[in-house]
Amino acid sequence: MSFCIHIIAGARPNFMKIAPLWHALSKEPWCTTKIIHTGQHYDASMSGSFFQDLNLPTPHHALNVGSGSHTEQTANIMMAYEEVCHDNRPDLVIVVGDVNSTIATALVAKKLGFCLAHLEAGLRSGDRTMPEEINRLATDAISDILWTPSADANENLLNEGVDKSKIDFVGNIMIDSFELQREAIEKHPLHELQFPRKSYATVTLHRPSNVDTIKPLTRIVDCLLEVADHIPLAFPIHPRTEKCLLKHGLMEKLSHKNIQTLPPLPYRAFMSLVNSSRLVITDSGGIQEETSYLGIPCLTLRENTERPITISQGTNKLVSIDGLLKQVRSSLAADSANKAPQIELWDGKTAERITEALKVRFLA
Template sequence: MPKVALVHLIAAARPNFMKVAPLWHALKATSDFRPVIVHTGQHYDAAMSDDIFADLGLPAPDHHLGIGSGSHAEQTGKVMIAYEKLAMEERPDWLIVVGDVNSTAAASMAAGKLRIPIVHLEAGLRSRDRDMPEELNRLVTDVLADVLWTPSADADANLIAEGIPPERITRVGNIMMDSYELVRPAIEAADYPGELGYAPGGYGVVTLHRPSNVDVPEQLDRLVAALIAAQAHLPLIFPVHPRTKQRLGDAGMARLETAGVKLVGPAAYVRFMSLVAGAAAVITDSGGIQEETTYLGIPCLTLRENTERPITISEGTAQLVNADKLLERLIAALAQPKQDRKRPGYWDGKTAGRCVEDLRRRTTERP
């Protein structure tokens, strides 16, 4: 009988889980691959990890490395040590890493030194901002990866410009759209906005978590003031990330609540996407949400100076804004008639299938 290829899927943080799910289901449906989920434990809040597995129909992780919180160096080092041990005990035929978190770069470094073939899903994204830890993780991972699965043409171009051989690059599309379609019925049935007392199209959603926004007190204060001003024009629902809640403190949370901003805890994927799908606009510093709003045709005001997903601006619904311009841009976005926007190619909910086809081809061609 033909050998069944063992595939390790690294999951570490909320966006990873969403990207891993469609690929796990697609690999599980085959007879020539055995997918194994390795949860590094980088994010351990139940609403941001374990509940997402249930929402996306994933089993409990096959391995849990239990890394937990810590500095970038601590997390990276702990993942390298723990994953190296696992990979030596249960050597996979392929390691698939996703996104740009510390666990992605760390597992890639451990696997690279063991000469385990590495696949990077969502390769080639670049912000050109090395102050972002995620940018360093992307650069490291793409250099080490044997196969680079890209979401869009700009990612292909970035890799080619950096000297990556074209034969290592395959454009597969955006797997986040697969995640959405995987649970669309549950998202549509959830009605989390209704539970909170909001009608579809009658509110905006806010997410903030990037260090450049929440770790600098002056910047966070400006953003709080901007959100309070925006609240006067559009009721806001703010699922507060644990780190952001800590940085805001009691005083910052009280200012937002007094102004009428609805503060809620982190929501599992289905409930969170129920919020996003019904929103009139989204205010965020997240990369993934720029993609989801583009897919759904919802205005996205991105509180960053740059983005590693420029296609969501050139072809999608996102725009970069700062705190000073947030209210002005929000009012303008709400005044524009809703219209269908062009979706980037391969953002169609079928990315996981293309990944499996490419992995099968490359498995067959490997010496």
């Protein structure tokens, strides 16, 4: 019987990370690879359109867990995934990133005795108040195979006492996703955008610490209005952020001639928007990597990052809300030509390395 692999996806960043791996493993005759979609992001703009853009098949199993508190969502994913595993036992479970779907399905896999691999292992922010940091630590602690995106991730795991035989330094899978779609991204029309290419900043916000409560969200909105006097802003609004803006009566404040709000965008459209930006303002994780790869200045509205290599070797800077305008001015005053850093194994071949590493582990 063919070796059975489950690849878990639940939130939008997961979809981009599983796509290159799915395409690589689906060509292998020795394994059968199935996509398990937990439904953590469950609307078309956050899920279905990404599968279409990334040429992914309809998920083999859809758990449809929907939203809820961290505890509710994690518990519901665990119960639903356990049922799938009873009917379709995998030889290997691959989890990606640091969302609730990651830790929930990882726990089920290990409690049922399956081999577990974590893609994007070893990332650390050092901030245990972030749910994502807890998910990263717990998932890495129980995984049998740890696929790391950067040298600092290897060091983090070794410093935590992880046996080096579990660690495979494979590179950054997000770059594979971009390279798979590069031609389509570069050709994607931005008909809805009011601003010329390289004349604007892209803004993305969704972190609870930034958007869930009125005080920081109001400060951010006021700061964006100041920034918009210096550079136009294209702002695709995450559903969580939109809900909070409406709740606190802040959406109308964004009515500025130099601010264009947009709905959540599919992968190609979003990456086309980023690729055409002069700079990016974000609190996301993955965008720190993509902007570094593309040589686009990135200002991250967070106190810390689990991707410090994007600061030491990339184009990323951590900024406070109060310091954002100053950093925007500094970025605009700098040379606008893209100077893309060369970070080790960020080359679009991570899925190939993972496939070969699996052959060594399971077929040798």
